Amino acid sequence: MGRSKLQKFAAIAECDNVIQEGDELYGNIAGKWHQVQFDNNNPIVLEVGCGRGEYTIGMARLHPEKNFIGTDIKGARIWKGSSMAIEEELNNVAFLRTYIERIEEQFEEHEIDEIWITFPDPRPKDRDIKKRLTSPGFLDKYTKILKPGGIIHLKTDNLGLYEYSLEVLQERKVDDLIYTSDLYSSDLQDHTMGIYTTYEKRYLAEGVPIKYLQFKVR
Template sequence: MRVKHKKWAAPLIAEHPEMMVSDPAQYAGHWQERFAKKQPLRLELGMGKGQFVIGMAKAHPEINFIGMEIQTTVAAIALKKALPEELPNLQLINADGADLLEFFAPGEVDELYLNFSDPWPKKRHTKRRLTYQSFLREYQQILRSSGTIELKTDNMGFFEYSLQSLNNFGMKFDGVWLDLHNSEENEHNVETEYEQRFAAKGQPIYKLTAHFAG
């Protein structure tokens, strides 16, 4: 979903280079230097307005988090939310996730979150889905050996496709939930903005966790 351009977005990002990175390639292999201390590193690809990654950083001070968002205005909204929290284990990126291999060194990331990614339902757009095999190859490179992918979506078609794609890629599933909010897994679940909205309407939320065979 496109968000209306805000004039304050780009200036806010420019004012806070300590929190928001606009040229992530310069930190490939050195992301830990951006944090208060060296800790396991997790990346949310497509953080939206930041509710999930900020919530995770607050809940897990023992882990370093990076949220990446391509839309400048959306990234700026996330930044605006994050600044008052003053979280030493959180960094944000305003860039295109299609360039992951330029932004992260091999094995630099411990876990990757794909939350409510665009399902690209038309067959001709299959290659754009973030669980398509070409993307999985990139994730495998930036993730540590046996690195984990966690995915949440409200779209059953995309979820079924992702299960098949990850399985065909040889990944091992750690958990699959067809109704996350009515499961024990929901006890420590941190919601995204989309998730909150869909769940409020009674829409089941699908989740999977899987790792690359090391």
């Protein structure tokens, strides 16, 4: 592990906008995010697998009337988003360092209003189907922490993951499913708020269409 990563891990350990294993609040903040972390009752939007937090930060800039939580297991990535939020004084942003498989431990039932899944690992091998962030197992976890009627978004460059996700959602009979295999040639662009991640810009430069879908949980 390089020195820079060690420094980043040390830095996020001191950040008030990052909760991770070893912190007093980790595993004890479920149901308390409004009170303890944000000091308001605004809607909470969760980004699953947030990476460097580009989407989380982008949404927080546009919507100060909402709270945003980016979650990822990679501490060095979270450090970037956490640092940006501090520099820009975005008090409506927090980061949670945890495995997505443990997401239910950190939120109370119906505590989240909306979830974004942005450019996740597509997990193309059949043996990894259960690890796809739109697999039935993960959708069950999201549904538990989301409010009834809560919205889930997926943004991806990967056609296989997009098609798999559509198949899963159509089998579940979710509400208000909308989708496109080419976001920037569709009329759904407003749904993604004009936020581009670094990876997304790279895909677009290579001529790869961005896929997008949105639905509500029951």
